[in-house]
Amino acid sequence: MRKKLPYIFMALGILLLILPFFSGPYVQSIGRTVITYMILAISWDMLIRSGQLSFGIAGFFGLGSYAAVLSVVNLSFNPFLSMLIAAVVAGGVAFLVGSIVLRLRGMYFAITTLALGEIFKIIIHNWHDVTGGPNGKLLPKLAFDGDSVPSYAMMVIFALLVIAISEYFRKSKIHYALTAIRDNEIVAKSTGINIYKYLLIAFTITAAIQGAAGAGFAQLYGFVTPESSFNANYTLIPLAMALLGGMYSTWGPVIGAVVLGVLGEFLKLYIPYGHLVVYGLIIILVLLFMPRGIVGVVNRLTADKGVGNE
Numbered sequence: 001m002r003k004k005l006p007y008i009f010m011a012l013g014i015l016l017l018i019l020p021f022f023s024g025p026y027v028q029s030i031g032r033t034v035i036t037y038m039i040l041a042i043s044w045d046m047l048i049r050s051g052q053l054s055f056g057i058a059g060f061f062g063l064g065s066y067a068a069v070l071s072v073v074n075l076s077f078n079p080f081l082s083m084l085i086a087a088v089v090a091g092g093v094a095f096l097v098g099s100i101v102l103r104l105r106g107m108y109f110a111i112t113t114l115a116l117g118e119i120f121k122i123i124i125h126n127w128h129d130v131t132g133g134p135n136g137k138l139l140p141k142l143a144f145d146g147d148s149v150p151s152y153a154m155m156v157i158f159a160l161l162v163i164a165i166s167e168y169f170r171k172s173k174i175h176y177a178l179t180a181i182r183d184n185e186i187v188a189k190s191t192g193i194n195i196y197k198y199l200l201i202a203f204t205i206t207a208a209i210q211g212a213a214g215a216g217f218a219q220l221y222g223f224v225t226p227e228s229s230f231n232a233n234y235t236l237i238p239l240a241m242a243l244l245g246g247m248y249s250t251w252g253p254v255i256g257a258v259v260l261g262v263l264g265e266f267l268k269l270y271i272p273y274g275h276l277v278v279y280g281l282i283i284i285l286v287l288l289f290m291p292r293g294i295v296g297v298v299n300r301l302t303a304d305k306g307v308g309n310e
Helices: 002-022 025-048 057-075 079-101 106-126 148-171 173-183 185-190 195-221 233-245 251-270 275-289 293-304
Strands: none
Touching (some): 002 025, 025 057, 025 195, 025 233, 057 106, 057 195, 057 233, 079 106, 233 251, 233 275, 233 293, 251 275
């Protein structure tokens, strides 16, 4: 039974991605937002597998959103090409920055990535001639002219691509290298693993994914501003989703995104300005009582029933 769990999670995740196609524009709009957070949660999890805690999701998300919008407004790029440009810009910046900051570990690295996001935001806020300053930039038109069905389909395809990349990470030698680095860097280095190389690969690819997610969000909603694009939500919510679903897996962040995404919509109805407090409480409770998240609990229950070797 336990060996079948990844396939059950996969089927459930794909089913949940497909269901909004049979709903109206409102549900599809919520679905696009949830998928955006899901993509960010998966990318965050891909890096945390190395033991490096990043708080820079919002920074690369915002950077990608601005790169996409500016490439369309100033260079007349196709909306889909702008997403690729955003991934290249965010990944390129991560590669350059990572060459320096990946020498840091633990909270030093986490605080540095948080500071990077604020630095990006300040630069964007003050570069009036290019970015529009605090007023941001508007797109001349939305992707697919705002049609909810193809817009949602685009995000589903993007999510499936990110899931595939995460699964490749999990099943390739990158997984073993990152796991070894997380468990014990000295042992990993003694076995011939190039720690700096694999950390830089993970940091660059996950930042590129976050940048592309920012681009997709901007293309669907038609504008960017420093406050909205670099919002702390894009760091806190994906982190809570990954923790709730279960870290060090692909399907944990997917399940966590769906659960918190649906819960978030209800919370906004009753506590519009306080729902983030609930996310914070969820992080604390999960860390205290469910450190491996929903996926970890399910795995433990199946093992406790003596069916782990089926």
